[in-house]
Amino acid sequence: MKLLLVSVLLCAVMVLTPAAFLTDKVDSSGAGDLIPTGISDQVNMSSCCPHGWTRFNRRCFVYIPTAMNWAHAERKCRSMGAHLASVHSSSEYHLIQKLTGPYGYKTTWIGGTNASGKHVWSWTDGSCFSYTHWCPGEPNNACGNQHCLQINYSGSKCWDDLQCDSRLPSICARKISRHLG
Secondary structure, three states: OHHHHHHHHHHHHHHHOOHHHOOOEEOOOOOOOEEOOOHHHHOOOOEEOOOOOEEEOOEEEEEEEEEEOHHHHHHHHHHOOOEEOOOOOHHHHHHHHHHHHHHOOOOEEEEEEOOOOOOOOEEOOOOOOOOOOEOOOOOOOHHHOOOEEEEEEOOOOEEEEEOOOOOEEEEEEEEOEEOOO
């Protein structure tokens, strides 16, 4: 009798467990690619991103196609509870590539800046600037006024410092929202 009860309970758990918990998810960029989910992504099922955003690990990302200067792009992200995206791994770099792909991999603002004018780069969200994907010879601060970070520069789709008043699309990132209940 106990064995039957355990079997019934196990089957009920399997039936009630959402399939999304066990599988990769399709990114929302329209490319139809699967983005593998990590353990940290699967732990809290009540976490979600706003409509139109792509969830990756513990953050949500969105591509903003409107070209604007870097400061305006950061303000736009903040108006949505986000910052220009910080990039902490090659996986996040590749996710951003997938998000910009449908738009032709245009050069795009992310949240890196060395606004102090020194060679120290930081992210607008305050996170550690430890991963980089600079193009060869970058950052070079050409003409002494390149203090903002663009992604997808050149055929290598690497990072380049650029004048902050240049007008580019952008990528915003925010922590996942947690819903009660």
